[in-house]
Amino acid sequence: MQRKPDNDGTGLAIRHMRYRTAYVMVLRGATGPETGHQLEAAFRRAAASGLSLVVDLAALDFADEELLSHLLRAHQTSGLRLVGPISAPVQRRFDITGADSLFTVHPDLTTALIP
Numbered sequence: 001m002q003r004k005p006d007n008d009g010t011g012l013a014i015r016h017m018r019y020r021t022a023y024v025m026v027l028r029g030a031t032g033p034e035t036g037h038q039l040e041a042a043f044r045r046a047a048a049s050g051l052s053l054v055v056d057l058a059a060l061d062f063a064d065e066e067l068l069s070h071l072l073r074a075h076q077t078s079g080l081r082l083v084g085p086i087s088a089p090v091q092r093r094f095d096i097t098g099a100d101s102l103f104t105v106h107p108d109l110t111t112a113l114i115p
Contacts, residue, residue, distance in 0.1 A: 011035070014042045022081075022113055023049040030062035043070045052079035054112045057105075063090045068099060075102055081112045 012035040015026040023046045031039060046053050053074050057063070074080040084105040086094070094100040106112035 012038055014038065016042070016045065018049060018051070019113060021051065021115055022054045023051040024054045024056065024109065024113075026056040026059070027067075028059040030060065031064045031067040032062070033064070035064075036066050039067055039070055043074065046074070047078065052081070052115070054081045054083060054109070056083035056109060056112075057086055057090060058084055060090055061087055063093050065093075068093060068097060071103070072099065081106060083107075083109050083112045 011029045012031055013028040015028070017024040017026070025042055025046060055071065055074070071080065071082075080103070082103050082105045084107065086105055091100070094103065
């Protein structure tokens with residue numbers, strides 16, 4: 001497993017971990033207009049790995065529409081798996097947009113890593 005923290009002072013921290021069978025991103029904080037470049041780079045890096053993507057949202061307080069867009073794209077292309085529990089504001093974003101019916105949220109990383 002390789003780890004690389006990513007935090008540029010925007011209120012969002014992204015930790016990257018590469019496992020044999022999956023690429024994991026752990027998101028902490030909140031996404032918003034100032035985190036767009038950070039999310040774009042993180043999802044680009046994940047896609048370049050060629051592995052299925054696991055995104056841990058347990059420490060994410062708020063998700064904007066850009067993060068939702070990245071998650072939807074990853075769901076279509078990389079076998080996306082999410083880790084929770086999901087905060088109320090993030091769950092509300094999923095519910096309002098109907099994305100909740102697309103995503104499976106696993107209770108922990110260990111469970112999400114099982115193919």
